[in-house]
Amino acid sequence: MIEKSVRELSADLHARRVSSEELTRHFLSRIARHDGRLNSFITVCEEQALAAAREADIRLAEGRAGPLTGIPYAHKDIFCTEGIRTSCASRMLDNFIAPYDATVTEKLRQAGAVMLGKTNMDEFAMGSSNETSYYGPVRNPWDTERVPGGSSGGSAAAVAARLTPLATGTDTGGSIRQPAALTGITGIKPTYGRVSRWGMIAFASSLDQGGAMARSAEDAAYLLAAMAGFDPRDSTCADRPVDDYVAHLEDDLGGLRIGLPKEYFTGDLDARVGACIEAAVKVLEGLGVVFRDIHLPHAHLAVPAYYVVAPAECSSNLSRYDGVRFGYRCENPRDLEDLYKRTRGEGFGAEVKRRIMIGTYALSAGYYDAYYLKAQQVRRLIAADFRNAFEEVDLILGPTTPAPAFRLGEKVDDPVTMYLSDVYTIAVNLAGLPGLSAPCGFIDGLPVGMQLIGNYFEEARLLNVAHRYQQETDWHRRRPPGFD
Numbered sequence: 001m002i003e004k005s006v007r008e009l010s011a012d013l014h015a016r017r018v019s020s021e022e023l024t025r026h027f028l029s030r031i032a033r034h035d036g037r038l039n040s041f042i043t044v045c046e047e048q049a050l051a052a053a054r055e056a057d058i059r060l061a062e063g064r065a066g067p068l069t070g071i072p073y074a075h076k077d078i079f080c081t082e083g084i085r086t087s088c089a090s091r092m093l094d095n096f097i098a099p100y101d102a103t104v105t106e107k108l109r110q111a112g113a114v115m116l117g118k119t120n121m122d123e124f125a126m127g128s129s130n131e132t133s134y135y136g137p138v139r140n141p142w143d144t145e146r147v148p149g150g151s152s153g154g155s156a157a158a159v160a161a162r163l164t165p166l167a168t169g170t171d172t173g174g175s176i177r178q179p180a181a182l183t184g185i186t187g188i189k190p191t192y193g194r195v196s197r198w199g200m201i202a203f204a205s206s207l208d209q210g211g212a213m214a215r216s217a218e219d220a221a222y223l224l225a226a227m228a229g230f231d232p233r234d235s236t237c238a239d240r241p242v243d244d245y246v247a248h249l250e251d252d253l254g255g256l257r258i259g260l261p262k263e264y265f266t267g268d269l270d271a272r273v274g275a276c277i278e279a280a281v282k283v284l285e286g287l288g289v290v291f292r293d294i295h296l297p298h299a300h301l302a303v304p305a306y307y308v309v310a311p312a313e314c315s316s317n318l319s320r321y322d323g324v325r326f327g328y329r330c331e332n333p334r335d336l337e338d339l340y341k342r343t344r345g346e347g348f349g350a351e352v353k354r355r356i357m358i359g360t361y362a363l364s365a366g367y368y369d370a371y372y373l374k375a376q377q378v379r380r381l382i383a384a385d386f387r388n389a390f391e392e393v394d395l396i397l398g399p400t401t402p403a404p405a406f407r408l409g410e411k412v413d414d415p416v417t418m419y420l421s422d423v424y425t426i427a428v429n430l431a432g433l434p435g436l437s438a439p440c441g442f443i444d445g446l447p448v449g450m451q452l453i454g455n456y457f458e459e460a461r462l463l464n465v466a467h468r469y470q471q472e473t474d475w476h477r478r479r480p481p482g483f484d
């Protein structure tokens with residue numbers, strides 16, 4: 001049951017070979033058995049999940065079901081869920097129970113998907129290793145001494161260990177693609193504005209985007225289809241029809257032009273990762289894809305620009321956590337200033353504080369032009385690089401991360417090294433483009449991911465190429481040892 005695709009599970013549900021309640025119980029029991037080693041869930045909602053499963057079974061019996069009806073999924077703990085804690089992995093929101101559902105939560109409920117629980121993540125999605133969570137780090141199922149990546153590391157680890165067929169994620173600078181790569185699963189961050197951000201706790205609003213995580217591109221297509229679409233409650237949400245991702249999965253790749261950015265294949269890339277990407281290029285060539293070298297001349301400026309823009313936006317977004325309206329409040333404040341200071345001092349972790357300080361500094365009078373404005377200008381140059389590239393090619397292919405999963409603790413004390421694990425993913429968010437990571441090999445038992453970048457709203461193409469690649473390879477089918 002755990003190796004079946006969403007399409008197969010859905011067929012079983014529709015044919016009543018299995019009930020959603022059975023399926024849900026099965027995954028809940030896997031979580032109970034295995035998650036002690038991974039810490040991929042912050043909250044498991046057994047009761048609500050079983051109730052949702054029974055409702056799905058009624059829909060299935062009455063013929064009112066869609067492709068996700070009755071299928072379990074895990075929800076990143078950054079999406080608001082009515083009546084169930086939404087912590088964003090922060091002490092600040094440890095006691096926060098949202099009075100409403102995020103649009104994505106609501107859409108998945110309407111589709112009949114069954115939420116198993118809320119997944120662990122870096123605090124407020126700030127991190128690349130899942131070590132900044134208030135609830136402790138998540139471990140990589142391929143080697144529990146290593147990180148699963150972040151910030152959607154709980155979702156990634158849970159999918160990789162077959163604790164859930166599907167999971168949601170969010171990606172501000174790589175948080176869907178990087179953990180997908182490090183855990184050997186498939187993750188897609190759609191175009192900025194494709195998935196509603198309403199009820200998705202804000203980190204950096206001009207970069208944040210929700211997306212899908214699954215074992216295969218095909219499964220991800222089903223999940224993204226249910227998440228995407230216009231939402232009048234999010235003013236940055238795109239008001240255009242959603243492509244039929246599933247219908248395009250089998251499209252022919254003959255003549256498709258894919259660019260390989262010279263700037264992504266340098267000495268900073270682990271040569272063994274480079275070799276995996278080269279092998280993937282060969283497979284795709286066999287399917288008729290034509291490759292050529294391209295340039296993204298400002299690629300090296302993506303990380304520095306991001307670490308001004310993202311902290312600036314976070315410093316503003318996180319000002320709402322003041323101990324007055326919701327979330328954590330310090331004990332016995334002396335006066336208002338003491339309330340603010342101690343609430344924020346005690347409620348936020350070190351990485352979040354670092355970002356708030358950098359962001360506040362970069363936005364302050366006198367420094368705004370030198371840092372924030374400059375970073376926004378660089379952002380335009382990065383977007384222009386991609387625009388130029390897409391005049392020559394249809395898609396871009398490169399590594400997702402410079403190296404496979406690193407050890408827990410290896411980079412925690414060195415933020416700059418940590419930030420560099422997103423060198424290949426961050427530019428995509430700065431430009432607002434869609435990006436996908438799919439498994440393309442292993443190094444010493446650790447998964448390696450390749451990244452496909454598309455032009456705006458080319459999600460269907462990304463999923464199509466990844467799916468055709470996955471029909472030729474079996475990297476995405478490998479299961480971490482010890483999770484039978």
Ligand code: GLN
Nearest residue numbers: 125127171172173174175
């Ligand atoms: N690792 C990056 C950061 O720490 C990106 C995180 C994300 O995409 N949410 O900001």
